[in-house]
Amino acid sequence: MRRSRPDNAPEALRQSLVELLTNFAEELRKSDLRAKVIALVPAFHKLRDLGSSLIPKDEASSARERVIAYFRRYPRTVINGDELMVVSGIAEWARRVRELRVQFGWLIYSGMTFKDMAEDATAAEDAEETASLEAALGIHPSKIKPDQYVLMREEQDRHAAHRWNVLNEVRRKKVSVTDKIIEYFRKNVGEEITGEELKYLAKDKKEWARRVRELRTQQGWPIVTKNSGRDDLAIGVYVLEEDRQTFEHDRTIPDAVRVAVLQRDGFKCVKCGWNRSMLSPDDPRKMLELHHVRHHKDKGENTVDNLITLCNVHHDEEHRHRKS
Ligand SMILES: [Zn+2]
Numbered sequence: 659m660r661r662s663r664p665d666n667a668p669e670a671l672r673q674s675l676v677e678l679l680t681n682f683a684e685e686l687r688k689s690d691l692r693a694k695v696i697a698l699v700p701a702f703h704k705l706r707d708l709g710s711s712l713i714p715k716d717e718a719s720s721a722r723e724r725v726i727a728y729f730r731r732y733p734r735t736v737i738n739g740d741e742l743m744v745v746s747g748i749a750e751w752a753r754r755v756r757e758l759r760v761q762f763g764w765l766i767y768s769g770m771t772f773k774d775m776a777e778d779a780t781a782a783e784d785a786e787e788t789a790s791l792e793a794a795l796g797i798h799p800s801k802i803k804p805d806q807y808v809l810m811r812e813e814q815d816r817h818a819a820h821r822w823n824v825l826n827e828v829r830r831k832k833v834s835v836t837d838k839i840i841e842y843f844r845k846n847v848g849e850e851i852t853g854e855e856l857k858y859l860a861k862d863k864k865e866w867a868r869r870v871r872e873l874r875t876q877q878g879w880p881i882v883t884k885n886s887g888r889d890d891l892a893i894g895v896y897v898l899e900e901d902r903q904t905f906e907h908d909r910t911i912p913d914a915v916r917v918a919v920l921q922r923d924g925f926k927c928v929k930c931g932w933n934r935s936m937l938s939p940d941d942p943r944k945m946l947e948l949h950h951v952r953h954h955k956d957k958g959e960n961t962v963d964n965l966i967t968l969c970n971v972h973h974d975e976e977h978r979h980r981k982s
């Protein structure tokens with residue numbers, strides 16, 4: 659049953675709650691259990707109304723709007739589920755959080771997902787990623803509890819509603835988690851995909867974080883993150899920049915080396931000066947790649963000195979010259 663929230667100011671609600679509880683003292687002294695329960699019901703409703711009155715109606719008129727209004731007041735802050743229960747004024751607040759995330763495109767991370775990311779970063783000895791999660795949150799990601807949430811980005815992703823359909827379609831397939839993840843990425847080239855979507859795709863199996871890492875570092879899919887040279891992205895966002903795998907010899911370059919090379923070259927192709935701000939539909943240049951000056955097979959190493967930044971067009975050209 660939906661009850662509409664009375665238009666009372668919080669103070670009026672507080673006073674009538676106090677009154678209800680005062681009257682309840684008399685009920686408590688009686689022996690009939692059912693009478694006590696029934697007498698307490700209005701106090702429960704009143705308390706809920708008080709919680710949802712804390713955010714004014716003209717700012718947010720539904721439970722879902724109150725939840726996102728609260729998150730937006732405290733971005734990049736760890737919020738307890740219980741706080742959302744108070745401001746939303748409903749028992750099913752967790753469902754509203756899920757809708758805000760997957761259908762409305764708000765980047766709200768749950769403690770569970772952060773834990774998966776932190777465990778994977780630790781297992782892969784990726785200290786950079788762990789440190790950047792910690793810096794963004796002010797708390798080590800592994801210390802976040804499952805029923806805690808963080809709004810990581812203040813802007814809404816308008817494409818999320820469309821992706822939601824694709825996400826469910828791929829999720830139902832009877833293929834491996836890795837196959838689902840790469841298929842979903844390839845259907846959303848250039849889109850900002852969240853760890854929450856990937857976790858959902860993997861049916862909550864925590865291997866999703868490791869699988870993304872493998873696709874990126876072993877299979878050469880250009881999946882970029884904040885820590886691998888795309889500083890403009892929010893933490894916990896992944897983008898497949900182009901629908902192609904990088905040349906075998908250019909894979910497995912550590913992220914720290916990758917970022918150092920990009921920085922040295924000013925995040926642009928050393929041949930033509932192309933950078934991401936020049937991205938346009940009728941230009942074949944789509945992304946920046948790293949290329950070994952001295953090839954791997956000729957003992958070229960993954961060092962800053964042996965790597966240069968090229969756009970995909972000049973990278974292809976370079977390889978046609980070398981026939982490798
Ligand atoms: Zn170029």
Ligand SMILES: [Zn+2]
Binds near residue numbers: 905908948949976977
């Ligand atoms: Zn190359």
